[in-house]
Amino acid sequence: MTPDVSENLLDKRHNELIQEAKKSGYNLNPDTVFTRGLVEGLLINANRYGYESCPCRLSLGDKESDLDIICPCDYRDDDLSEYGACFCGLYVSDTIASENLPAPVVPERRPLASERMKKSSSSVPAGGLPFPVYRCKVCGYLCARNNPPEKCPICKAEKERFEIFLR
Amino acid sequence: MAITPVHVEGIDKGSIMLYALSTCIHCKQTRKLLDELKVAYDYLYVDQLSRSEMDEVLKEMEKVNPRGSFPTLVINNNKVIVGSRLDEIREALLS
Ligand code: SF4
Numbered sequence: 034m035t036p037d038v039s040e041n042l043l044d045k046r047h048n049e050l051i052q053e054a055k056k057s058g059y060n061l062n063p064d065t066v067f068t069r070g071l072v073e074g075l076l077i078n079a080n081r082y083g084y085e086s087c088p089c090r091l092s093l094g095d096k097e098s099d100l101d102i103i104c105p106c107d108y109r110d111d112d113l114s115e116y117g118a119c120f121c122g123l124y125v126s127d128t129i130a131s132e133n134l135p136a137p138v139v140p141e142r143r144p145l146a147s148e149r150m151k152k153s154s155s156s157v158p159a160g161g162l163p164f165p166v167y168r169c170k171v172c173g174y175l176c177a178r179n180n181p182p183e184k185c186p187i188c189k190a191e192k193e194r195f196e197i198f199l200r
Numbered sequence: 201m202a203i204t205p206v207h208v209e210g211i212d213k214g215s216i217m218l219y220a221l222s223t224c225i226h227c228k229q230t231r232k233l234l235d236e237l238k239v240a241y242d243y244l245y246v247d248q249l250s251r252s253e254m255d256e257v258l259k260e261m262e263k264v265n266p267r268g269s270f271p272t273l274v275i276n277n278n279k280v281i282v283g284s285r286l287d288e289i290r291e292a293l294l295s
Contacts, residue, residue, distance in 0.1 A: 067225055074223030088223040089270060091246055091254070121225070138226075138283040141269035 038076045047072045050123075057172075057187055059113075060130035062122055067136070071123045075104055089121040090143065101143065105188055107170045108142050168198035203253050205242035208234070213293055214276040216241035219261045222248055226284035227271040233286050237293055246270070 047061075047069055054061045062068045074088025086092040087102040101107040109119040117126035120143075122136030129136065143149075167181040168174070172188035181195035205217065218234065220227035222245040234241050246257055258268055264280045265272045273281045273289060281288055 070225035070228060074225065077223050089221065089226055091221060091258075091268070091270065093251075138285055140283070141267045143267075143269075145267065 037080065038073050042076060043069055043073055046076055053189060054124065057189065059188075060125050060127060062118070062125045062136055063130055063133055064135070068123060071121050087121060090141075098149075100193065101149070101170070103191075103194075105171050105190065106143075107194070110172055111142060112139050162199060165197050166199035167195045170194050170196055203244065203249065203257060205244045208241050208243070210234075210238045210240040213239045215274075216276075216293075217274045218243040219257070219265075219270060219272040219274075220245055221270045224270055229284045229286065230271045230273060230289065233289055234293075237290065239293055 050072065051061050062071075071088050075085040078088060078092060079085045082092055082094050082096075082099070084096060084099070085104045086099045087104055087106050090102045090106075092099045092102065096103075105124065106119070109124055112119045113124060113126055116137050116139045117129045117134075118124065118136040118139055120139045120141060122139070125134075125136055128134070162177070164177040164179060166175055166177045169181075169185040169188065169190055171190040171194055172185060174185050174187040175198060176182065181192050183192050184190070185194070216234070216239060218227075218230060218241060220231065220243055231243065244257060246254055246261075249257060261272055262268050264274055265282050267282070269282060271282075271284060275281070275292055279292055281292065
């Protein structure tokens with residue numbers, strides 16, 4: 034495939050992802066060959082686009098429209114709950130991880146491009162809250178403060194992955 | 201289609217078209233299976249196209265898989281298998 038990712042870099046990123054996942058209560062797929070294939074895809078995308086977008090989805094190379102598919106994508110946790118793996122199979126449930134099962138085929142849940150355009154605000158007016166509540170679109174973490182954190186303390190997603198949930 | 205897919209020589213099982221991404225492990229597994237089955241097929245790495253080619257190919261592809269997800273395999277212009285459903289692909293090509 035693309036030979037621009039060195040084994041060293043691949044090892045390094047793979048280990049980082051394993052550690053990060055463990056720290057936040059997630060599991061990386063224990064199938065090393067499979068997972069390294071995905072990590073390679075993430076690194077290729079990081080080189081190409083400047084961000085690690087999902088290796089199994091088509092990026093348009095424009096960060097704003099790819100934001101929801103920057104790994105970990107907005108769909109990971111729903112897929113983990115429903116199928117036991119994310120769309121790519123990089124993250125898997127405890128059962129799949131501990132029993133070393135193959136990742137299932139997960140149908141695409143990302144809304145169609147036309148639906149993604151209709152930016153529906155999911156914020157509910159609560160009225161009179163002393164602080165707005167921000168929601169991490171990756172893992173659902175909520176925090177009440179004037180601005181979202183630089184990085185989600187739970188899943189490490191960047192600030193721009195937060196939306197206002199209550200104000 | 202103006203864009204020419206890559207042709208892989210092999211046993212003629214009719215037209216087999218694979219829409220894939222070069223970075224996707226599921227697409228890779230699907231290609232590996234097609235290679236193992238030694239069938240002739242065409243594939244396109246949609247992520248390696250220019251933006252205008254991409255739009256053109258996506259339009260074609262979304263006719264058979266509206267979600268536009270990968271891998272999308274089209275067998276004889278009628279059977280569509282989305283995702284690396286290897287058993288299903290094997291069955292469709294060996295029958
Ligand atoms: S969490 Fe899984 S499906 Fe989502 S971007 Fe990362 S690898 Fe792809």
